[in-house]
Amino acid sequence: SHSSKRNFNCFIRPRILLTGLRRSGKTSIQRVIFTKMSPSQTQFLESTPHLTLNQFSCGSFINFQVQELPGQLQVFTSGHNSGSGGNSGLASSYDDDTMTSMVGGGYDMERLLKRCNAVVYIIDAQDDYSESIVRLNVIIQIGRRVNPRIRYEVFIHKVDQLSDEAKTETQRDIHNQVRDRFADTVGGGDMWSSTSNTPNTNPQDILINFHLTSIYDHSIFEAFSKVIQKLIPQFGHLERLLNYLLLTSNIDQAFLFDVQTKISIATDSSPTDMQMYELCCDMIDLLINMSEIYGKPNDDNVRTINDDDDDDDDEYINERENLNNDDNEQHEWNIDTQNDPYDENNVQVNDLRNNSYIHSPLGTTPVINNQHSSLIETTNEPASAVFDSMSSSVIKLTGGRALYLKEINRHLALICILREEALTKQALIDYNVRQLKKSIMKLFRLNHPTSRPPVSSPNIV
Amino acid sequence: MMRKKVLLMGKSGGGKTSMRSIIFANYSAKDTRRLGATMDVEQSYVRFLGNLILNLWDCGGQEAFMESYFATQKDNIFKNVEVLIYVFDIQSQEVDKDLHYYQSCLESILQHSCNAKIFCLIHKMDLISEEMRTTIFTERENILQDLSKPLQCSCFRTSIYDETLYRAWSQIVYQLVPNVKGLEKTLENFAEIIDADEILLFEKATFLVISHCTRKEHRDSHRFEKISDIIKQFKLSCSKLAAAFQSMEVRNSTFACFIELCTPNTYVMVVISDPTISSEVTLMNIRSARKVFEKLEKDGVRS
Ligand SMILES: Nc1nc2c(ncn2[C@@H]2O[C@H](COP(=O)(O)OP(=O)(O)OP(=O)(O)O)[C@@H](O)[C@H]2O)c(=O)[nH]1
Ligand SMILES: Nc1nc2c(ncn2[C@@H]2O[C@H](COP(=O)(O)OP(=O)(O)O)[C@@H](O)[C@H]2O)c(=O)[nH]1
Numbered sequence: 001s002h003s004s005k006r007n008f009n010c011f012i013r014p015r016i017l018l019t020g021l022r023r024s025g026k027t028s029i030q031r032v033i034f035t036k037m038s039p040s041q042t043q044f045l046e047s048t049p050h051l052t053l054n055q056f057s058c059g060s061f062i063n064f065q066v067q068e069l070p071g072q073l074q075v076f077t078s079g080h081n082s083g084s085g086g087n088s089g090l091a092s093s094y095d096d097d098t099m100t101s102m103v104g105g106g107y108d109m110e111r112l113l114k115r116c117n118a119v120v121y122i123i124d125a126q127d128d129y130s131e132s133i134v135r136l137n138v139i140i141q142i143g144r145r146v147n148p149r150i151r152y153e154v155f156i157h158k159v160d161q162l163s164d165e166a167k168t169e170t171q172r173d174i175h176n177q178v179r180d181r182f183a184d185t186v187g188g189g190d191m192w193s194s195t196s197n198t199p200n201t202n203p204q205d206i207l208i209n210f211h212l213t214s215i216y217d218h219s220i221f222e223a224f225s226k227v228i229q230k231l232i233p234q235f236g237h238l239e240r241l242l243n244y245l246l247l248t249s250n251i252d253q254a255f256l257f258d259v260q261t262k263i264s265i266a267t268d269s270s271p272t273d274m275q276m277y278e279l280c281c282d283m284i285d286l287l288i289n290m291s292e293i294y295g296k297p298n299d300d301n302v303r304t305i306n307d308d309d310d311d312d313d314d315e316y317i318n319e320r321e322n323l324n325n326d327d328n329e330q331h332e333w334n335i336d337t338q339n340d341p342y343d344e345n346n347v348q349v350n351d352l353r354n355n356s357y358i359h360s361p362l363g364t365t366p367v368i369n370n371q372h373s374s375l376i377e378t379t380n381e382p383a384s385a386v387f388d389s390m391s392s393s394v395i396k397l398t399g400g401r402a403l404y405l406k407e408i409n410r411h412l413a414l415i416c417i418l419r420e421e422a423l424t425k426q427a428l429i430d431y432n433v434r435q436l437k438k439s440i441m442k443l444f445r446l447n448h449p450t451s452r453p454p455v456s457s458p459n460i461v
Numbered sequence: 462m463m464r465k466k467v468l469l470m471g472k473s474g475g476g477k478t479s480m481r482s483i484i485f486a487n488y489s490a491k492d493t494r495r496l497g498a499t500m501d502v503e504q505s506y507v508r509f510l511g512n513l514i515l516n517l518w519d520c521g522g523q524e525a526f527m528e529s530y531f532a533t534q535k536d537n538i539f540k541n542v543e544v545l546i547y548v549f550d551i552q553s554q555e556v557d558k559d560l561h562y563y564q565s566c567l568e569s570i571l572q573h574s575c576n577a578k579i580f581c582l583i584h585k586m587d588l589i590s591e592e593m594r595t596t597i598f599t600e601r602e603n604i605l606q607d608l609s610k611p612l613q614c615s616c617f618r619t620s621i622y623d624e625t626l627y628r629a630w631s632q633i634v635y636q637l638v639p640n641v642k643g644l645e646k647t648l649e650n651f652a653e654i655i656d657a658d659e660i661l662l663f664e665k666a667t668f669l670v671i672s673h674c675t676r677k678e679h680r681d682s683h684r685f686e687k688i689s690d691i692i693k694q695f696k697l698s699c700s701k702l703a704a705a706f707q708s709m710e711v712r713n714s715t716f717a718c719f720i721e722l723c724t725p726n727t728y729v730m731v732v733i734s735d736p737t738i739s740s741e742v743t744l745m746n747i748r749s750a751r752k753v754f755e756k757l758e759k760d761g762v763r764s
């Protein structure tokens with residue numbers, strides 16, 4: 001029974017469809033968050049002409065997939081229900097200029113939407129965005145039909161050049177435009193729910209959220225964190241654990257961060273502000289950057305001192321199985337895909353090891369042109385060779401506040417904001433954080449049935 | 462009080478005001494986009510290390526101003542200069558003209574302040590793709606060093622978006638710190654007593670490294686400017702919450718690093734790799750060393 005369990009997919013792998021018009025910033029966003037490209041270097045990026053698929057792991061337990069769908073691609077809906085007249089009219093308006101390059105290719109929006117948990121839609125706020133909103137509405141309409149549980153996260157992007165008033169104004173304007181056009185096409189605004197906090201009571205509700213973002217500050221990290229948090233099933237449980245820590249240790253605020261991406265996968269339930277979030281990100285930078293200068297990346301050391309909860313081998317085995325065995329996950333994460341012949345492996349056209357081109361990339365028509373194929377990139381290294389089980393930091397600020405950081409596992413860090421007085425009982429905090437760490441490990445291990453035999457490593461210090 | 466004159470020159474839009482605002486006035490790189498062109502000469506006094514005052518002359522680079530610097534204002538501008546910083550915008554379309562102005566500037570310096578130290582900053586390197594940076598910089602450096610003869614100039618590649626800014630400015634400021642030797646000696650003693658791998662002394666406002674003692678060889682020769690950049694970024698982040706940091710401790714299984722206020726004008730950073738030394742002991746040692754440094758700082762300026 002153990003081995004059958006092993007086949008069961010225990011990783012959480014939400015799928016995010018990242019799309020928006022060309023040059024809206026899709027590639028830049030991924031590069032900045034996941035590969036640490038500096039924002040100014042993104043201006044040298046070339047436009048991605050095809051659908052790309054990226055696997056990311058976050059906090060070692062959370063894997064997710066980002067599909068970048070370029071805006072200039074022709075998107076068609078599979079014949080039988082391209083429904084309302086308005087729909088097809090709108091669809092053509094954004095394809096005109098690129099039709100020529102699209103002979104023989106194309107992506108089936110219905111299939112993409114059926115298989116994803118959230119759509120992250122990028123609107124370039126520095127550009128005329130009406131065309132972009134038209135396209136967003138086409139997507140929402142298709143999505144409403146094929147997968148009503150999708151969340152739409154609209155990033156109003158490149159707002160770094162806008163004043164605060166202009167930001168608010170742009171957000172309001174885009175919000176209104178999306179709503180109005182949507183109301184037009186479905187004949188009423190009653191299916192509209194503009195906050196994602198509203199539980200999905202009415203299946204007709206559209207879950208849509210707006211975020212002001214820029215790669216030149218932390219807003220993109222914060223927005224992406226919110227997207228991820230909503231897709232993590234354990235979020236509620238993590239939140240309760242952090243609340244409990246607050247209570248027992250006299251802490252004001254607590255965040256759980258993926259160290260590598262600076263995505264915050266959970267927070268306590270008190271409201272958080274952008275500036276605190278930013279300060280926490282900067283504390284991670286500080287810790288990693290200083291450790292990279294003065295800490296020795298001693299592999300042996302790191303591995304043996306590391307928690308027994310953290311077994312590399314198992315993780316990697318699972319990761320492989322994941323790639324080949326995606327069906328189980330579909331039940332958990334996607335509705336209405338039982339008879340869908342689509343297999344994710346078909347997308348993995350440019351698998352680095354075997355360069356063979358397989359089947360059609362998400363389209364119902366066979367591939368004629370290889371340039372529409374996609375790449376897989378995987379980001380799954382440990383956060384940093386210098387982030388280890390002893391990684392920690394305490395920073396005292398003026399005004400009596402302090403920051404406290406502790407390693408949870410090789411990907412995750414806990415950051416607390418507290419009063420300096422509370423630090424006088426740092427031993428208590430340390431103890432409670434160790435307890436928290438155990439609970440978090442247990443929580444994820446419930447979803448991690450491949451628990452290994454008792455650790456008997458001889459090198460444990 | 463000791464006052465030292467620093468000239469900042471170069472073509473308009475080159476980044477002079479941006480750099481000085483980041484180093485001395487806590488601007489973030491992004492804030493500099495709001496700066497307007499400097500009209501004529503903008504003087505500022507920066508209290509640096511308490512008793513040392515840097516007198517920065519930020520000379521607006523528009524042509525009409527430049528012409529007058531070399532004509533009517535010549536004596537006033539070029540006398541008593543301790544350091545000349547000449548900024549070249551890598552994006553400039555008129556390289557010949559830039560070089561021509563630089564030459565005029567050198568002539569005036571030679572005439573009025575022939576002992577001034579000269580620094581050339583090849584600036585906005587972030588706009589060049591990474592692979593090209595070294596080639597382009599070396600090319601410019603050779604041209605400038607040729608042109609500067611018989612004077613010596615030190616060239617740096619800089620960008621306000623990374624630590625290269627701090628590398629250049631640390632070197633510049635190092636020329637100006639009084640009693641560098643005395644500071645180094647004291648740091649050495651201190652490091653020995655507490656068995657530290659490395660100790661750095663930062664000027665409090667700029668976080669530029671003004672003195673250091675290294676007892677254990679280190680692989681990264683650019684670490685000081687990186688640290689200045691890292692801490693300055695964090696300081697900016699704190700200032701958004703209307704706070705500043707007072708002290709910090711960062712560690713992993715192989716090192717512990719402490720940053721604490723040292724004198725009213727400096728921070729000290731202590732790096733220790735012996736895990737058996739507890740934080741409390743190190744912190745106590747740092748506190749007891751403060752008096753020595755305070756006295757030294759006062760003496761340094763008198764000498
Ligand atoms: N990309 C890039 N832009 C920079 C850099 N440094 C400065 N800038 C930008 O260049 C512009 C002009 O900078 P200033 O500092 O006002 O130039 P200045 O040399 O003082 O110009 P004058 O006062 O007219 O002589 C600002 O918008 C800065 O943001 C840099 O390293 N990289
Ligand atoms: N000012 C600003 N420019 C951005 C931002 N994000 C991306 N860009 C720029 O937008 C351009 C297009 O980005 P890219 O990622 O290639 O767009 P894609 O076609 O949607 O993948 C690049 O020159 C980026 O530097 C942002 O937040 N602010």
Ligand SMILES: [Mg+2]
Pocket residue numbers: 477478479497498499519521
């Ligand atoms: Mg200026």
